[in-house]
Amino acid sequence: MPLLVDILGMIGAGVLLYAYAMLSMRKMPGDGLAYQLLNLGGATALMINSAFHFAWPSALLNLVWCGIGILAVYRLVVARSWKRQL
Numbered sequence: 001m002p003l004l005v006d007i008l009g010m011i012g013a014g015v016l017l018y019a020y021a022m023l024s025m026r027k028m029p030g031d032g033l034a035y036q037l038l039n040l041g042g043a044t045a046l047m048i049n050s051a052f053h054f055a056w057p058s059a060l061l062n063l064v065w066c067g068i069g070i071l072a073v074y075r076l077v078v079a080r081s082w083k084r085q086l
Contacts, residue, residue, distance in 0.1 A: 005052045012045025033076050040069030 019038035022028035028035050047062035 009049025
């Protein structure tokens with residue numbers, strides 16, 4: 001189990017770094033669904049890893065990061081549904 005959680009944490013870190021690199025190189029818009037989902041997924045993986053290893057400051061940071069990501073994804077989905085209704 002610890003190896004699986006460590007792999008999950010490495011994948012989460014990689015996903016967050018990938019999303020940030022794509023944003024920084026202007027290959028992906030920061031207000032797009034793909035970027036927000038990558039951030040949410042990476043933060044979730046790191047939150048699980050941090051909590052498993054009792055790294056509470058990091059786990060809390062990633063919990064907040066997930067909350068922001070969920071809110072951003074929700075707003076994007078709602079905005080898209082409004083556009084479809086018009």
